[in-house]
Amino acid sequence: MKLSCDISVKRLTRVEGHGNIEICIKDGLVEKASWDVVETPRFFEAMLVGKRYENAPYISGRICGICSIGHTLASIRAVERAFGMTPTSQTEKLRLLLKHMETLQSHILHLYFLAAPDFLNAGSVLELIEPHPDEVQRAARIKLLANDGADLIGGRRLHPTRTVVGGFTMLPDRSALAALERRLQAVIPDLKQAAELFASFTIPNFSRDTEWVSLKGEKGYPFIGGQIISSDGVVKEEDEYLAMTNEYMVDHSTSKWSRLSRESMAVGALARVNNNFSFLHPLAGETAALFGLTGISHNPYMNNIAQLVECVHVVEDSIHLIGELLGSPWQDPRQGVTVREGKGVGAVEVPRGILYHYYSFDSNGRIIKADCVIPTSQNNANIHYDLHELATVMADQGKDDMEIRLLAEMLVRAYDPCISCSVH
């Protein structure tokens, strides 16, 4: 019998923000498969107009509670580039370390609290506490470490208090930094066990060719600034971000959509691993190999695995960074700021993909124009077309609607969409 079903998921759970999935199949044919963002816009780009420069990171960090550190750093980078400032190498290292803490906490939150329940047949992480106490404890331990690290460097895990244009308001205590390094060393076995857990899951076997966009690695796996590349061969400078994002509006979504060389593109952990695999640290590379993630993968569910790989990478990289920071005496934490007329772009790889902030300033350092392009908006079209393809494949295989619904929800969750962020 040919399959017919109507699937409508309103306000999908275990994702950040508000989005709906609609799938309609009639006699084995997909009539509709859609990803609709219904989040209310908050108009950050308008709010910032007329504000002095120091408001930019402070306010725009509040676009998102999960990646507030990433927004703050992208914003600061855009301001500093507009004013022609170059951060000191100490500031660069501390910022990267802070970013790593956010990546680790965000990925673990997603992997264990949002994604894993689907693979273990549970409605939430709370239902996992009894059958899998060690796993839940492990997740809490890794997240706690990452959040403590973010507190130590940024002052606060959410909406950081020490990060400013010019550097930091104060520096971490050196012995606390050394203690953080010991905890990072100790968390490596935890991550190995996390990899074993995820290796025991059946990752849905589904692929759709797409274009992967990320920062371009030069000396290392890229997180902050530099050129932007796509797996279809596009290369652009940071300042040319608009040519990489091409945002447009669709009627069924309050979030903008993006495209590059095809009808859709994807950013995020899988895009970064796909584009910059050779820059991964050794243990991260081994973790990727464990899952066969060594060439380009077009399976969106593998984004979960790419996040796991990145968890290992940022832990290894943080250990290096702390070694370097402790290897030399502290310099001044903060440089002076001289405002000037100008404009600047800051591109930063945040947990869910590449994030851009852009501002132009008048000669008093007041914002004339602001623009923020969010990873999830760059992924919206890809999620949408993936859902269509998934529905088509499932309809062909005659899967029942409950199964299609679960796989569709898992597909959207795999992107770890940050919807309030994407609407901002």
Next chain:
Amino acid sequence: MKKDGRSYLGVEVKRPRVAFFELSSCEGCQLQILNNEATLFSFLSLVEIVNFREAISSRSDEYDIAFVEGSVTRADEVERLKRIRKRAGVLVALGSCACFGGVNQLKNRFDDLEWVKREVYGDHSVETMETQPLSAFVEVDLSIYGCPVKKEEVEEIVTNLVLGKSVDHPRYPVCMECTAKGNTCLFEIGEPCLGPITRAGCDSWCPDNRMGCWGCRGVADEANIPQFREVIRKHNIPEDVMLDRMECFGGFRHILAEMKEQDEKGQME
């Protein structure tokens, strides 16, 4: 409320059904609760969470306490909020967006809402309205201030709620917490700070990190605004730097209006 044999100091404690909702927000305040790994699971055992979309798939419409994060910026949110109010015994405004409008109310400083929409969406039509706190539409039983809220404070407040104790906010400003720690005042290094006029309770979170206070918890009951403006002038801090901060979260809205009125009067005299 459901009784399930839990006790505190020998007294049986009811385990309330708790629901979390978000309107227009960054979801950071809810995350503060998930972000509290050390005590999260014991905290969760104090209450029965029946609705927490960000973490839990099942949903229920029966709850005793509703935590609502975010501000109201669209007509459908007014309806949702009213529905939540009807069902909840206690409605808690969680975070500065819910209490004052938060950063979201910054768009209200433009008189022309159409300009705001065009600036972000061009000619594409989107629905929005002036940003409002929850209290503009429903009765709020309890406010938890902060952008973000402080998790220790949330847990304390929830514990008090569960035990039926009253919840009091400090009347004094952040400065009291800051000076009690012996911090060097930021004004001495030329950094502006709203600590003298902002409601305490965050344990001088930002000044402890050498970042001036931006007033996220709103105006303190015991704030002395004229004296504060004097301090600003004495330290040669441009008044617009202060005004930027005072308008950031919406918690000084009436103070700013009063200041403007007084200044206009002063000019006329």
